[in-house]
Amino acid sequence: MGEIVSLQQLAAQVRDGMTVALSSDNAGVAMAATAAILANRPKNLHLVCVPISGMQADMLIGEGLVGTLETSAVTLGEAGGAPRFADGIRNGAFKMMDATCPAILAGLVAGQKGVPFMPIRGIIGSDLLASRPDWKVIDNPFAENDPIVVVSAIRPDIALFHAPEADRFGNVRIGRQTELAAMAYAAKTTLVTVERIVETSLLADERSAAGVLPALYVGAIAEAKHGAWPLGLAGEYVTDSAEVARYAKMARSADGFAAYMKGFAQAFEAVA
Amino acid sequence: MGEIVSLQQLAAQVRDGMTVALSSDNAGVAMAATAAILANRPKNLHLVCVPISGMQADMLIGEGLVGTLETSAVTLGEAGGAPRFADGIRNGAFKMMDATCPAILAGLVAGQKGVPFMPIRGIIGSDLLASRPDWKVIDNPFAENDPIVVVSAIRPDIALFHAPEADRFGNVRIGRQTELAAMAYAAKTTLVTVERIVETSLLADERSAAGVLPALYVGAIAEAKHGAWPLGLAGEYVTDSAEVARYAKMARSADGFAAYMKGFAQAFEAVA
Amino acid sequence: MSALPATSREILIATIADLLDGVRTVAVGASSPMPAAGAMLLRARNESRGRERVRVIVLGSRQHNFFTNGSFELFDATAQGRIDAFFLGGGQIDGQANINLVGTGDYPASTVRWPGSFGSAFMYYLIPRVILFREEHSPRVLVDKVDFVSAPGSSEGIHRSGGPHALLTGLALFDFDKENKRFALRSVHRGGSAAAVRAATGFDYDVPDEVPFTPEPDAETLSLLRGRVTTELAECYPQFVETMVADRAA
């Protein structure tokens, strides 16, 4: 557990048909790992975006690796809509499971707690419900006339994210982004890329230990400097907005996307 | 919110009939506040121990202030059983709601999430279930032949605990004791005593911010140096085992308990 | 020194502040500068008037977000009743205040696909005061019936403690009548008219005999907005502040 490996070894753990939980853009996205995963071309992935995604999901969709997409949104933020996502939707390229943020979080909490479902307020009367056989409406057992949605547990094969640092013992600093911990708790294993690996245990300082994910949940860690690029990593570097805008523009067409991705792969090969 | 008050002002917020969530001995117990609460003699309290309690619950029971006790255990640890608790049980002095630790935590999570119940594994076949009308067995809506317990949400009027420090803005450091945050989320308001109040925002340092409960949840904070005594506070001071043992011995009889409590009140009056 | 008159954007921001009047805690999205500006303006004004403190939570911001429990906390705090107001938009908003953040055409193969429902299918049900905010006021956005309901404007037979309070666009301000499940035009912004609003709106709504103009910010409000609030905003939304300042000069 918490083994330190190369980016390629980490990426090799993502295999055909797996359910992979991805972090949202402001929580640390493993973009360098995504480039390495794309090189392996695992098919028919089931992405669970926690609770939304952006360029990462759009790239995996554009490369044809996504069989199922479970998310509350895919957006490039200021750069606009996610073009390969919208194109895939139009062409029915993957099974779409539209969600709402707290329902994805509730599914992960069910996974974390080892229960088959979690109740959640809202949702009833939304068109989301009709396309989600994994969400049901039951009667609140403790009240009359109180229908409530239950969402089934989400138990990803893999949780994947990028964080500022890990220690040699496999512990990872996640800070206030506790949904990363929930992803890891719910997942069978967790793959983490980090800006740096430190020698001292992150649990040694009691004041900051609360923001650390213990090695118990972590399958593999790879060092990847600027591993969230072109996205940012809070406290480390900001999003490369020009690059995201360049992607947004090029990815509007299949050819432009292919050209962008070629350069993207080369950018990471140059580093590795 | 997060107002800094005197110990007496804080204690005055605990009133007749309220549901009060208490922390376990290793998580920071507000003993100085308990002395101040005992002086006010609020009646018919419903204690929710998260998930167990010790001397604090035993004292409140011994003073006749408890109408309902919801807990997974009451124990004085190395000093043995809780004598006023056992005596109250024999005499039917309060309504007992025996629980199991994760069920109390699940009830708080339901309170935190604003849902009426949470499912939980286990429990079926235990005699605990028979005396808990607020726990029911339902069929898992997503599987055949899979009965599962649901526990109803716990929404205390007050969460009460002792922590190392708070800042002037009402934020409280709880470190890795995240069940204290769950208590606060689930409760209408939270009363916290602290060893010290610091001038700098506890949220200013991103590395340690994950272990901070924001002021949004905190009703009142009072400074109480050694406020967990005779119990310990992790990272600050250890339990005064001799004092707990003295309590354990004296509290075996009603008279001994009364004598102990007189001294206990005086110990805090001397400080105040 | 007489101040320049309020810009259109400043009127919108001041209107948002008015719509938030009385709230204690308001959350705004990281990419929602106008709602954030309105919330910060109310906070500043309440402070200068000695009124109750307003907490503003800017989601996704590290500095202006005191949450410590990640993505969970907005939704949990909402369900706990601790968040009084929130903003929602939509690619489509219909006359019953249903909102669509998913797309047009036959779901799931939407012709035009938007990002997705985000937290709307939860927040809209539980936030007491949801302000629908969309600057574009056109028949394409304000439709008779949305193609997909991300979240409905009203509900029956379920637990629902929140819902739409008002709809603010670049042209007008509507109240939502919960009884009749219809919007009612409250005011049109400077330079507009009831007729222009009617022409640009794809759904039917109630109109009073006299349609007033949306009130313009008073001198105190405008001064706070151009002073303290602009400074505060600049930390989260530097680009927006630049356009806001450029507006005034124009």
Added chain:
Amino acid sequence: MSALPATSREILIATIADLLDGVRTVAVGASSPMPAAGAMLLRARNESRGRERVRVIVLGSRQHNFFTNGSFELFDATAQGRIDAFFLGGGQIDGQANINLVGTGDYPASTVRWPGSFGSAFMYYLIPRVILFREEHSPRVLVDKVDFVSAPGSSEGIHRSGGPHALLTGLALFDFDKENKRFALRSVHRGGSAAAVRAATGFDYDVPDEVPFTPEPDAETLSLLRGRVTTELAECYPQFVETMVADRAA
């Protein structure tokens, strides 16, 4: 230098280590020095034998507990299947491995009241290898039927992935036969006898024709226990280590 023979306590600790053989992660209570000693012994022995690493979580300890999610994490990690072994005791344990941590007499007005069920009504169902450990071996503890079921020894028709693996007392070691829901005596500790165990046990159980003595720790095990493990234990259980060392001298 020939080592002193194993003390009774050391035999129990070594037996616990043997019962844990093969686990990857084991959790022990803060006031459970013997289980902790057994777990630490297995960890040390696996390390010296180049076998798989064993994680030992001492609950309630700050230094020997890597959890960062408070009281939740033990139960959550258990439900996730990440904790392989745990220890439970009981004021009463019966022949079907039901355990009672609540009290004797008519519930709720128990004549003798114990602290309560703690996490047993959850952990017993979900931990694959639960070791029942109670040093006192008497008809008062090992009863035919418990007065109150804090957690049952077996279940039907519900999700249950865990349960009793063995019962270890100061006199003997029992296996639990899940099929027949009965204990079977595996061994008696040095100086004891099958007859003495029978006399001290309030429930019926199976007995083999030949009842062996509980194996005593080999030299390597004893040396690890008296060396590294004693040092590690001293950080969490200083008083216990004192008595353990005093035992040897006696």
